Amino acid sequence: MSRANTFLALLLVLSLTLAGLVFFGRPEADGPPGLKDFQLRGLAARFGLTDLSLWTEARYTRHPSQSDRFSAFQDFPGSFDHFPAGSIVNPPASVPTR
């Protein structure tokens, strides 16, 4: 029965490792949890920031929420374009789908 027990022990160790990562193994963060989000929210409110600074290659990827509704070849998340991000960013929720 040793092999079965070894396998079950392996499963237990892996499960405990995963649980440990989920509950205790979070990367070190300065200050109490949620402080960074609170501070970032404060920045957004202080400067009136509307979008995340992730993709800077085009207006509609830098400010997806402020982009034009549509103009040919540009400024419309989800339209055909030459930027890879355009295929990752979905159209806004307000755009009706058929």
Place this chain on the structure above:
Amino acid sequence: MLRHLKILEFAVAATLRHKGRNLAILVVYSLVITILASVLFLTRGLKEEAQRVLAGAPELTVQRLIAGRHDLIPTSYGSILASVPGVGRVTPRFWGYYYDSLTSCNFTLLGLSAGGGDHLELLAGRLPTGSGECALGSGVATARRTEIGDDLVLIDSHNLGVSFEVTGIFAAEAALLTNDLLLLPETDLRVFFNFPEGSATDFEVQVFNPQEVATVAAKIKQRLPDTRPITRSEILRTYDSVFSWRSGILLTVFASALLAFCILAWDKATGISAEEKREIGILKAVGWDTADVLELKVWEGLILSLTALLLGLIFAWVHVYWFDSTLLAPVLKGWSVLFPRLVVTPHVDLYQLFVITFLTVTPYVASTVIPSWRAASADPDSMMRS
């Protein structure tokens, strides 16, 4: 219970008999789960982050549309906006984009209206107070190799170099919002971009009662038909759909990899070898019934898939939350020259874990059990002779 344990013991021994083959499957299987889980963890993390952070975004942003495109808005619209019942402070915003040919980066320039000089938790130094000063996002500072006290030279709309003294740099923790940001005093920004007199980029509108935002937006649209009010909930909805895990090229591409793995698993399982058939035949001949053989095969499938699932989830967790999605970042980065580190707050979603388990464990166990079920129901004698 003991019977099940004995069958498990037999299954482990059978798995170890084909060490090389099973190890190869385990590696590929874990990798597939790692990629799938990484994509789901990251997109979910970014979605949550956007919801939390952008809760501080303006309640209402009003921009002007001309010929279907965003255009500068007359500052005289401010008084009309302020006259809408329920509207509080109306602030014109001055911002725009700047392509820096030196670093091939796009920066977002934002004008600071009043105040300034104050210290912020996530800002080293201070905000600009007077003309000729600026504060930078960490991405801009890194790209231009600039520190506090240095001069930053930008080319204005008259094609002349303008020098700004750096008074503050945002911390790397704030990069999600400020990575490409360059804060200038409003007057400097207007001169820099040569803004026409009496115009702004858009308006930030405060609404006293959050329940009235939609009504206020409708009234603004009525009074100023050439404007487009964007509510905070629309911004949040946009980000909700941007990071929707159900779509996105990453998962679409990955779906084919998952399918390829399923075909591999199916091929491995359906191509049940003569040796395995003989083994099933012998087991049945010595008294095992079909249910026992099937249980053995379920265990064989579970041994590999549960190990791969747990290993894959652990690797994905470490990859996304400890190593900031190093492997996925180049795909997500697109053509952005300035791209912040993807630091997301860990978030556990049981539904997501269920999706990962269902998409990976079920096909493998099914493709292990189904062909063996056919073999197990056949006559032991014919199985041993095959």
